[in-house]
Amino acid sequence: MAMTRTLDGFVPAYLLQQAAILNPTNTSLIDSIGITQRLSIAGRAPLHPALRFAVLAPGQGDRRIFDCKGLERLPGDKARHEGDGEYAAFPLVNDAYQFHGDVRRFLLEVLKRNSLDGKGLDLIGSCNYGKGYNNAFFNQRQMVYGNGDGVIFAKFIIRSVIGHEMAHGVTHHTSGLEYQDESGALNEHFSDVIGVLVDQFCDNVTSAAHHWLVGPGLFTDQVKGKALRSMIEPGTAYDDPKLGKDRQPAHMKDKFEGWADNGGVHINSGIPNRAFALFAKAVGGYAFERPLAIWYATNCGDNRVGANASFQDFADKTMVHCATIAPRQKNNLKEAWGEVGITVAG
Numbered sequence: 001m002a003m004t005r006t007l008d009g010f011v012p013a014y015l016l017q018q019a020a021i022l023n024p025t026n027t028s029l030i031d032s033i034g035i036t037q038r039l040s041i042a043g044r045a046p047l048h049p050a051l052r053f054a055v056l057a058p059g060q061g062d063r064r065i066f067d068c069k070g071l072e073r074l075p076g077d078k079a080r081h082e083g084d085g086e087y088a089a090f091p092l093v094n095d096a097y098q099f100h101g102d103v104r105r106f107l108l109e110v111l112k113r114n115s116l117d118g119k120g121l122d123l124i125g126s127c128n129y130g131k132g133y134n135n136a137f138f139n140q141r142q143m144v145y146g147n148g149d150g151v152i153f154a155k156f157i158i159r160s161v162i163g164h165e166m167a168h169g170v171t172h173h174t175s176g177l178e179y180q181d182e183s184g185a186l187n188e189h190f191s192d193v194i195g196v197l198v199d200q201f202c203d204n205v206t207s208a209a210h211h212w213l214v215g216p217g218l219f220t221d222q223v224k225g226k227a228l229r230s231m232i233e234p235g236t237a238y239d240d241p242k243l244g245k246d247r248q249p250a251h252m253k254d255k256f257e258g259w260a261d262n263g264g265v266h267i268n269s270g271i272p273n274r275a276f277a278l279f280a281k282a283v284g285g286y287a288f289e290r291p292l293a294i295w296y297a298t299n300c301g302d303n304r305v306g307a308n309a310s311f312q313d314f315a316d317k318t319m320v321h322c323a324t325i326a327p328r329q330k331n332n333l334k335e336a337w338g339e340v341g342i343t344v345a346g
């Protein structure tokens with residue numbers, strides 16, 4: 001039922017709700033949940049004429065960045081499209097242009113994938129959306145970026161955030177992992193892997209040297225927090241009276257079993273996140289080489305997991321691909337899954 005469920009933005013609704021309760025005078029927090037829901041529903045409506053050509057025609061992943069100028073109207077005014085010079089009126093447009101290009105280059109050079117759908121889907125981004133909208137959102141057609149309230153959230157045009165959101169498009173076009181319970185947490189997990197690895201690739205950083213943070217720079221300096229999530233140390237990304245504490249578990253024994261957050265899709269993703277980071281560190285070198293090749297085959301290849309995969313199904317399938325992609329690393333992979341409480345054979 002994934003297509004009838006409203007999609008979340010980069011900042012999950014449960015966290016915005018929690019922050020709204022802790023900061024009752026900051027109405028931008030609760031407003032942002034409503035805006036994301038509206039964007040999600042609007043994403044299923046007929047396409048705006050300005051986007052129709054861009055989405056339907058196979059292309060080369062051309063960038064089309066728009067400026068909403070503080071209005072809640074998509075796609076907004078043309079700001080910087082592929083090949084255009086710098087856009088002066090709203091400088092974050094240029095960051096979005098750069099980062100959309102970084103994700104495109106990562107998909108093409110590392111994964112040999114032509115944009116999100118494998119057919120050169122154009123990369124559309126609308127910046128400066130609304131007043132104090134606290135999220136970045138991908139509706140399967142385009143990215144939408146708010147500016148944040150400036151109190152808790154500093155900005156959303158961040159490379160790992162864009163990599164994360166666009167990877168939802170890749171999963172949508174491949175395994176289609178259901179956005180609920182463990183399969184939903186795997187969908188979130190794969191997006192975190194791509195978000196962080198785009199950073200490692202663009203900055204030329206090895207597994208050992210990287211911070212493994214998803215969304216560094218998201219929070220203002222008034223928040224005690226490094227990022228939205230830590231892949232290597234889930235549960236340690238933030239701890240602040242304005243937000244609460246990062247709830248991600250790092251082990252199956254602490255898995256969240258409630259109904260909130262679609263059964264903890266943004267919470268339990270900490271478990272496979274840590275397994276991946278541990279495995280990549282054990283292999284050494286660049287995580288976007290063999291470790292990513294195993295994960296990409298598992299989520300997107302011909303022999304991939306089903307849409308309802310459990311953590312166990314996913315872990316078992318990584319072992320199958322490890323046997324051909326990195327046979328000498330099978331023990332490392334088995335140990336990494338074991339560290340988070342998942343036992344695999346082989």
Ligand SMILES: [Zn+2]
Pocket residue numbers: 009010164165168188191
């Ligand atoms: Zn996500």
